[in-house]
Amino acid sequence: MEQPTKPDVRERLVLSADVRAALGAGQPVVALESTLVSHGLPYPQNVAVARASEAAVRNARATPATVAIHDGRILVGLDAAALEALATAPPDTVRKAARPSLAAALVAGGWAATTVSATMIAASAAGIRVFATGGIGGVHRGAFGATSTLDVSSDLEELARTPVAVVCAGPKAILDLPLTLEYLETRGVPVVAIGQDDVPGFYSTSSGIPAAHVADDVAAAARIVAAHLGLGLGSGILLCTPVPAAAALPSAEARAAIERALADAESAGIHGPALTPWLLARIAELTDGASIRANTALIENNARVAGLLAVALAGA
Ligand code: PSU
Ligand code: MN
Secondary structure, three states: OOOOOOOOHHHHEEEOHHHHHHHHOOOOEEEEOOHHHHHHOOOOHHHHHHHHHHHHHHHOOOEEEEEEEEOOEEEEOOOHHHHHHHHHOOHHHOEEEOHHHHHHHHHHOOEEEEOHHHHHHHHHHHOOOEEEOOOEOOEEOOOOOOOOOOOEOHHHHHHHHOOOEEEEOOEOOOEOHHHHHHHHHHOOOOEEEEOOOEOOEOOEOOOOOEOOEEEOOHHHHHHHHHHHHHOOOOOOEEEEOOOOHHHOOOHHHHHHHHHHHHHHHHHHOOOHHHHHHHHHHHHHHHOOOHHHHHHHHHHHHHHHHHHHHHHHHHHO
16 A cells, blocks of 8 residues: 655755755755845845855855745855845745745746755755845834734744754844744754854844853854754754954944934834844945945854855764
8 A cells, every 4th residue: 555645845846956956965065045036135245145155155165045935936056147136026926935935936837045944944954054134124123022923034033943953143133032032042043153142133243242152263163053953853943144344344333323223214114024034225325335334244144154164064
């Protein structure tokens, strides 16, 4: 009698030839997400940073696997034409696919970009253990309290349930950072700062909040990642590395722009999945593009660190 088979996300995956070859040979691979390309940054900085991130992963001697959705398939590894198509498509024609919107994005056809949660799902299904983004989503300010919106990014739940190491420059500075860190702790996700005591502040090098765990360098971080994934707990782990100092926004300047952008979003009635892209675009206006320079520099640096981490893990 035929065994009933449980359907699974792997049926939707299309691996590029080089990603397939690298995984087959046990070589290090780094997943990269695509929402920061389609919704997080304007053209042409978006395609430039996507290419620079792939190059940074290759320089570290790992294989990049940018993830996006096209016509019902989850592509793991995009060619140059696909990356350009995704980066130049008008934002309202590209869906933002997270765990709760993955099925609808697959059914809709056309392009969809994957957020941290959807990219982790794809990476884990493909057998990729390391993933780089810019800044993870988290608990939005005002998510809890008197007039709570309950807006908590699906990134956090995904970290709690999918065993992938995610490299970021801290949760995005538009969020409630203390609550985001509490949430991660409650859900069993280790947060490790690399090379400094504080959690990085996304646009700025420090958030002023000490990290639960500190690794002096990437090799030390790799040992914690290997131990965590080796426990088989099912959860991911968050590695935080700061934005390169030359591109960082001074904390006071970042704070002022964020507060103004949050107030403007409130007056404009922006909420749900549109909120994060709207805030990032508004902060870019308010800082005359300085936030875009910080954001692109940190994304490329995270890809570089993720490449080094994947190589260290493969050698462990
Ligand atoms: N990092 C960036 N820019 C971005 C993102 C990360 O520098 O735009 C994206 C990621 O895809 C992340 C998403 O999963 O923002 C969070 O969106 P939300 O807050 O709606 O969950
Ligand atoms: Mn949200």
